[in-house]
Every structure is written in C-alpha cells, then in structure tokens.
Amino acid sequence: MRLKDKVAIITGGASGIGKSAAERFTREGATVVIADMNPEAIKRTVDEFTEKGFNAIGQVCDVTRREQTQEMAREVVAQAGRIDILVNNAGISRYRPFTEANSEDWDAVLDVDLKGVFFCAQSVAPQMRAQSYGRIVNISSALGTGAAPHGTAGSPGGSSAYAAAKAGVIMLTKTLARELGPDGVTVNCVAPGTFLTPISASSRTPEQVNEHLEYRKKTVVLGRIGTLEELTSAILFFASDDSSYVTGQTMSVDGGRSDRM
Numbered sequence: 001m002r003l004k005d006k007v008a009i010i011t012g013g014a015s016g017i018g019k020s021a022a023e024r025f026t027r028e029g030a031t032v033v034i035a036d037m038n039p040e041a042i043k044r045t046v047d048e049f050t051e052k053g054f055n056a057i058g059q060v061c062d063v064t065r066r067e068q069t070q071e072m073a074r075e076v077v078a079q080a081g082r083i084d085i086l087v088n089n090a091g092i093s094r095y096r097p098f099t100e101a102n103s104e105d106w107d108a109v110l111d112v113d114l115k116g117v118f119f120c121a122q123s124v125a126p127q128m129r130a131q132s133y134g135r136i137v138n139i140s141s142a143l144g145t146g147a148a149p150h151g152t153a154g155s156p157g158g159s160s161a162y163a164a165a166k167a168g169v170i171m172l173t174k175t176l177a178r179e180l181g182p183d184g185v186t187v188n189c190v191a192p193g194t195f196l197t198p199i200s201a202s203s204r205t206p207e208q209v210n211e212h213l214e215y216r217k218k219t220v221v222l223g224r225i226g227t228l229e230e231l232t233s234a235i236l237f238f239a240s241d242d243s244s245y246v247t248g249q250t251m252s253v254d255g256g257r258s259d260r261m
C-alpha cells in the first residue's frame with residue numbers, strides 16, 4: 001500500500017475526478033478528507049466509503065473562502081493528527097465567448113480554480129512544514145497548456161477564464177515548489193485532457209458531450225477517451241513517495257493531444 005497511514009485532503013472530493021482519487025487513495029491505505037462545498041454529496045461519499053471499510057472524513061469547505069480553508073486544516077489536524085497530502089482538485093468551468101463573458105464569470109472561475117488552490121495550499125503549508133513532509137498535487141487542465149478549438153466539436157468555446165486560471169495553476173505549482181521544497185514538501189500538477197464527469201456536461205447539452213467525446217477519440221494520439229483510473233494513477237504518483245525526488249512538475253494525462261505534441 002503506497003499511502004499507508006497517510007492523511008489526504010481532496011478538495012472537490014465528492015464528485016468526478018476527486019471522488020475517484022479519494023477512493024483510490026483509501027485503497028492505498030490513506031485516511032481521506034472529502035472536502036467539498038456540497039454537504040449532501042459529501043455525506044453520500046463518506047457513507048459509501050465507510051460502508052466499504054475505508055477511512056473517510058467529510059469536511060464542508062468552500063475553497064474560495066480563506067477562513068473556511070483554514071478551518072478545514074485545523075479540523076483535519078484535530079481529527080487525524082496530521083496532513084500529508086493535499087489534492088487541489090475543486091474546480092468549475094463556465095464557457096462563454098470572450099466578448100460576451102462578464103466580470104462575474106471571470107471572478108467565479110478564477111476564484112475557485114486559481115484562488116482556491118492558493119488558499120488551500122497556504123492553509124496546509126504550516127502543518128506540512130512542521131512535519132517536514134507534504135505532497136501537494138494541483139489539478140490543472142489541457143486547457144491550461146494549450147488553446148482548444150473554439151466553438152467546434154461539442155465545445156461551446158469561450159474558455160478564456162478557465163484557461164487563464166488553469167495556466168495560472170501550473171505557474172503557482174512551480175513557485176510553491178520552490179518555496180516549500182526546502183521543508184520537505186513537494187508540489188506537482190496534473191493536467192487532464194477529456195474525462196467524462198459531471199463537469200463535462202456543465203456547459204454542454206448531452207448531444208454536445210457525445211460530439212466532444214467523438215472529436216477527442218479522433219484527435220488524441222491514443223485514439224480513445226481515458227478512464228478515471230488512468231488519471232488517478234498520475235495523481236497517486238505525485239501524492240506518494242514514488243515521486244519523492246520530483247517537484248514543480250506538470251504531467252499531462254490526455255492521451256496525447258496531437259495539436260501540442
């Protein structure tokens with residue numbers, strides 16, 4: 001077991017990629033903290049994990065609120081004694097053509113997808129430093145590493161705020177890695193391509209979701225959509241000691257997007 005006795009906070013852990021990573025971590029021996037802003041989904045997830053015999057703690061936390069991320073860190077230390085791993089996974093997308101996007105769209109996306117990463121990392125850093133041990137894994141996106149086709153292939157287009165936030169996560173990863181590395185804390189990043197989760201449908205009709213998946217199958221080098229298990233393997237790598245001498249890095253897990261290889 002690669003995460004035996006580790007305590008891992010996963011933001012946005014009650015759905016999609018975060019929930020999948022949480023389940024994977026518990027199978028590797030970790031106690032997971034499902035930190036999310038959706039209390040019902042937290043309860044469902046914690047109940048489901050507990051029934052399977054996994055160690056899971058629920059924590060309601062809006063990552064855009066610094067006092068809540070600090071409270072989360074305090075609560076986890078009080079309940080579990082330490083914080084070994086933070087996966088900054090909570091995220092939202094709002095696609096709208098650049099000329100139509102308003103400042104509320106911009107703030108909503110930047111607040112969750114970038115400021116949330118900053119607040120959560122800042123809230124756990126003192127504990128990780130005190131332990132001389134920590135693993136922070138940030139979730140960016142293929143849209144943070146290259147621009148997507150606009151308004152085609154089931155993509156509504158207009159990912160300016162999302163792409164800017166996700167590119168910011170990659171640079172934040174590098175700067176945090178430099179600041180926290182001397183204290184035994186690694187900071188790395190995973191940039192997923194297309195994976196089917198609730199977020200895929202948040203700005204698309206069901207027909208657009210299918211069109212998008214078909215487009216991706218045709219355009220990624222590996223010719224298929226990846227599984228959440230394949231994605232969580234990369235998250236687990238950075239969260240475990242398999243990556244003990246790796247920091248400041250971003251790994252694309254996207255089947256090889258041909259437009260940027």
Ligand SMILES: NC(=O)c1ccc[n+]([C@@H]2O[C@H](COP(=O)([O-])OP(=O)(O)OC[C@H]3O[C@@H](n4cnc5c(N)ncnc54)[C@H](O)[C@@H]3O)[C@@H](O)[C@H]2O)c1
Pocket residue numbers: 011012013014015016017018035036037038041061062063064089090091092093112116139140141142191192193194195196197198199200
């Ligand atoms: N699914 C994909 O294809 C894909 C691709 C690239 C990147 N990503 C990124 O992966 C991450 C997870 O996405 P997903 O596909 O699992 O989406 P999802 O919608 O299934 O899950 C996101 C979770 O984040 C939570 N959340 C949203 N705002 C929050 C806030 N302010 N505070 C705390 N929790 C909040 C939601 O309640 C939800 O449980 C996101 O950062 C997303 O941008 C996803």
